[in-house]
Amino acid sequence: MREIFAEIEGDLRAVEEEIGRVLQSPDGMLTDAAIHLLRAGGKRLRPALALLGGRFCDFSLSRVLPLAVALELVHMATLIHDDVVDAAEVRRGIPTLKATRGNRFSTYAGNYLFGRSLGLIAGYRDRRVCRVLAETSMRMCLGELQQICTAFDLSQTVRNYLYRIRCKTALLIAASCDLGAYVCGAPRSVYLALFRYGYRIGMAFQITDDVLDLAAEQRQLGKPIGGDLRQGIITLPVIYALSRTRHPERLRELLLKRDKTPEELEEAIALTRESGGLDYARQMAQRFVARAKAELRRLPDVSARAILYQVAEAVTARRF
Amino acid sequence: MREIFAEIEGDLRAVEEEIGRVLQSPDGMLTDAAIHLLRAGGKRLRPALALLGGRFCDFSLSRVLPLAVALELVHMATLIHDDVVDAAEVRRGIPTLKATRGNRFSTYAGNYLFGRSLGLIAGYRDRRVCRVLAETSMRMCLGELQQICTAFDLSQTVRNYLYRIRCKTALLIAASCDLGAYVCGAPRSVYLALFRYGYRIGMAFQITDDVLDLAAEQRQLGKPIGGDLRQGIITLPVIYALSRTRHPERLRELLLKRDKTPEELEEAIALTRESGGLDYARQMAQRFVARAKAELRRLPDVSARAILYQVAEAVTARRF
Numbered sequence: 001m002r003e004i005f006a007e008i009e010g011d012l013r014a015v016e017e018e019i020g021r022v023l024q025s026p027d028g029m030l031t032d033a034a035i036h037l038l039r040a041g042g043k044r045l046r047p048a049l050a051l052l053g054g055r056f057c058d059f060s061l062s063r064v065l066p067l068a069v070a071l072e073l074v075h076m077a078t079l080i081h082d083d084v085v086d087a088a089e090v091r092r093g094i095p096t097l098k099a100t101r102g103n104r105f106s107t108y109a110g111n112y113l114f115g116r117s118l119g120l121i122a123g124y125r126d127r128r129v130c131r132v133l134a135e136t137s138m139r140m141c142l143g144e145l146q147q148i149c150t151a152f153d154l155s156q157t158v159r160n161y162l163y164r165i166r167c168k169t170a171l172l173i174a175a176s177c178d179l180g181a182y183v184c185g186a187p188r189s190v191y192l193a194l195f196r197y198g199y200r201i202g203m204a205f206q207i208t209d210d211v212l213d214l215a216a217e218q219r220q221l222g223k224p225i226g227g228d229l230r231q232g233i234i235t236l237p238v239i240y241a242l243s244r245t246r247h248p249e250r251l252r253e254l255l256l257k258r259d260k261t262p263e264e265l266e267e268a269i270a271l272t273r274e275s276g277g278l279d280y281a282r283q284m285a286q287r288f289v290a291r292a293k294a295e296l297r298r299l300p301d302v303s304a305r306a307i308l309y310q311v312a313e314a315v316t317a318r319r320f
Numbered sequence: 321m322r323e324i325f326a327e328i329e330g331d332l333r334a335v336e337e338e339i340g341r342v343l344q345s346p347d348g349m350l351t352d353a354a355i356h357l358l359r360a361g362g363k364r365l366r367p368a369l370a371l372l373g374g375r376f377c378d379f380s381l382s383r384v385l386p387l388a389v390a391l392e393l394v395h396m397a398t399l400i401h402d403d404v405v406d407a408a409e410v411r412r413g414i415p416t417l418k419a420t421r422g423n424r425f426s427t428y429a430g431n432y433l434f435g436r437s438l439g440l441i442a443g444y445r446d447r448r449v450c451r452v453l454a455e456t457s458m459r460m461c462l463g464e465l466q467q468i469c470t471a472f473d474l475s476q477t478v479r480n481y482l483y484r485i486r487c488k489t490a491l492l493i494a495a496s497c498d499l500g501a502y503v504c505g506a507p508r509s510v511y512l513a514l515f516r517y518g519y520r521i522g523m524a525f526q527i528t529d530d531v532l533d534l535a536a537e538q539r540q541l542g543k544p545i546g547g548d549l550r551q552g553i554i555t556l557p558v559i560y561a562l563s564r565t566r567h568p569e570r571l572r573e574l575l576l577k578r579d580k581t582p583e584e585l586e587e588a589i590a591l592t593r594e595s596g597g598l599d600y601a602r603q604m605a606q607r608f609v610a611r612a613k614a615e616l617r618r619l620p621d622v623s624a625r626a627i628l629y630q631v632a633e634a635v636t637a638r639r640f
Contacts, residue, residue: 104468
C-alpha cells in the first residue's frame with residue numbers, strides 16, 4: 001500500500017510526526033504506551049484517504065492535518081479496545097498493549113486517544129466535522145456491541161453481517177475520504193461521492209480481512225488464523241457455508257464449541273472452503289471494489305483519483 | 321442532596337427523561353444496559369451543577385439540556401469503564417467467559433456513551449464547549465492511568481494525589497459549572513469563577529470519598545470498606561499516615577500485601593486513623609469547601625448562588 005501513496009509521502013510523514021507529538025501525554029504517563037503504538041505502525045490508511053480527499057478541492061496540509069491525526073487516533077483507540085475485548089496477545093506480530101499492560105490500562109489509554117482526537121476535531125469551526133466523527137464513533141461501538149452479542153449465534157444473516165462491518169469498519173473509512181475533502185471546502189457532490197467510495201472500499205476491506213482470517217498463512221498474517229472462529233465471530237464465509245455445506249450438522253457443532261482444538265478449527269475452515277464460502281466472500285468484496293471504482297468516475301479527474309483507484313484494487317489484492 | 325436541588329427539580333426531571341431517550345440505541349442493542357444504568361440512578365450532580373451555572377445568566381433549559389445530558393453520559397461511561405476487570409482478577413477464579421463478556425460489553429458500552437456525549441456537544445456552535453469537554457475527558461483518562469500506574473506505590477506524595485483527583489474527579493465537576501454558565505452566554509469572569517468553585521468542591525468531594533472508603537459504615541456505603549487499600553490505591557489519609565505513624569514498617573508491609581485478610585485491612589485502617597490521617601484529609605476537604613464558598617462571593621447574588629453554597633456544605637457532610 002505504501003508505494004501507492006508515494007505522491008503523498010511527504011504529507012504522510014507530517015502526519016506521522018504529528019501523531020508522535022500528540023501521543024506524548026502531558027505528564028509522560030503514556031510515553032511507553034505511545035512508543036509501543038508508534039512502533040506498531042500500520043498502514044495509516046485513514047490519514048492517507050483524508051489527504052487524498054483533500055486533493056479534490058483546495059488542498060491545504062494544515063487544514064487536513066488535525067483531521068488526519070484524529071482519524072488515526074480513533075482507529076488506534078479501537079485497536080487497543082479490540083485487544084481488551086478479544087483478549088488478544090499479539091497484533092501485527094508484536095505483543096498488544098493489553099498483553100503488556102493489562103485491561104484497565106488499555107481501556108483508559110484507548111479513551112485517552114478518543115479524547116485527544118476529539119480535542120483535535122474541536123479545532124474545526126464547522127460542526128459537521130465533529131458531528132460526522134461523533135456519529136461514526138457511536139456506530140463503531142454499536143458494531144462492536146453487535147459482534148459481542150451475536151457471538152456463537154448461528155442464526156445471523158448476511159444482512160446482519162453487512163450491518164456490523166459497515167459500523168465496525170466501513171463508516172470510519174468513508175468518513176476519512178469525505179471529511180478530508182470537506183475540510184478543504186469541497187462541494188457536497190464531491191464529498192458525498194467520496195463518502196460512498198470510502199464506504200465501499202471499507203466493506204471490501206473488512207470482508208477481505210475476514211477471508212484472510214480463515215485463508216491466510218499464519219506467518220504472513222502476523223497472528224494465528226481462525227481467530228474469529230475461536231471467538232465465535234461468525235463472518236460472511238461461514239454464514240454462506242452454513243447454508244450450503246453438505247455437512248451442516250457437523251459445521252454447526254464445530255462452530256458452537258467454545259474451546260476448539262487446532263484440528264477442529266482446521267475442519268471448520270475446510271468445510272467453509274469446500275462449501276464455497278471463501279469464494280462467495282471474495283466475490284462480494286470484488287463487487288464492492290467495482291462499485292467503489294464506479295463512484296470514482298463521477299469525480300473530477302485529479303491525480304488523487306488515480307491513487308484512490310489503486311487503493312480500491314489493493315484492498316482485495318492483499319494476502320495478509 | 322436531592323432536597324437542595326428542589327428549585328431545579330423540574331429541569332432535572334427533563335434531564336432524566338432526555339438521558340432515558342438518549343440511552344435507547346438505534347438498534348436496541350444497549351437497551352438492557354440502559355435500563356440498568358437508569359435504574360442505578362445517581363445524584364445527577366453534574367447536570368444539576370450545569371443547570372445552576374446557567375442561572376447566572378440568561379438561563380434557557382434548551383441551551384443547557386444537551387450539555388447536562390452529555391456531562392452525565394461522560395460520568396456514566398467512566399463508571400462503566402471503572403468496572404472493567406483487570407486480566408489478573410479474571411485469573412483469580414472468575415469464570416472466564418462471563419468475565420470476558422462483561423469486559424467486552426462494558427468497554428464498548430462506555431465508548432458508546434462517550435460517542436453519544438460527543439454527538440450532543442457537536443450541536444453547540446461554539447467550539448469552547450467541545451474543547452473543554454475534550455480536554456476534561458483526556459485529563460480524566462490521565463488521572464485513571466496514573467491511579468493504575470501508582471497502585472501499591474508508597475513513594476507517592478500529597479502532590480501526586482492531588483493531581484490525580486483533580487484529573488479524575490474535579491475537572492468534570494468544574495467543567496459542569498463553567499459550561500452551564502458559558503452556554504447561557506455568561507461573561508468570562510462568571511464562568512471562570514464557577515470553574516474554580518466546581519474544581520474546589522470536586523476536590524473536596526473526592527477527598528471525602530476517599531475518607532469514607534476507610535471510615536464509613538459498610539452498611540451505609542453500600543460496598544465493603546477498604547476497597548481502595550485492597551486495590552493498592554494510596555489515598556490522602558494513607559499518604560499522611562505513612563509519614564506520621566509510629567509503626568511505619570508495619571503499615572508499609574500491610575499496604576504492600578496483594579491479598580489482604582479482613583484483619584490486615586482493619587489493622588491498616590486503624591494505623592491510618594491513629595496517625596491522624598483521616599482527620600488531616602477531612603481538614604483538607606474542609607479547606608477546599610471554604611475556598612469554594614469564597615469564590616461564590618464574587619458571583620452575582622442570584623438564587624442559584626445560595627444553592628451552590630449548600631452544595632459545597634453537603635459535599636463534606638455526607639456520611640456515605
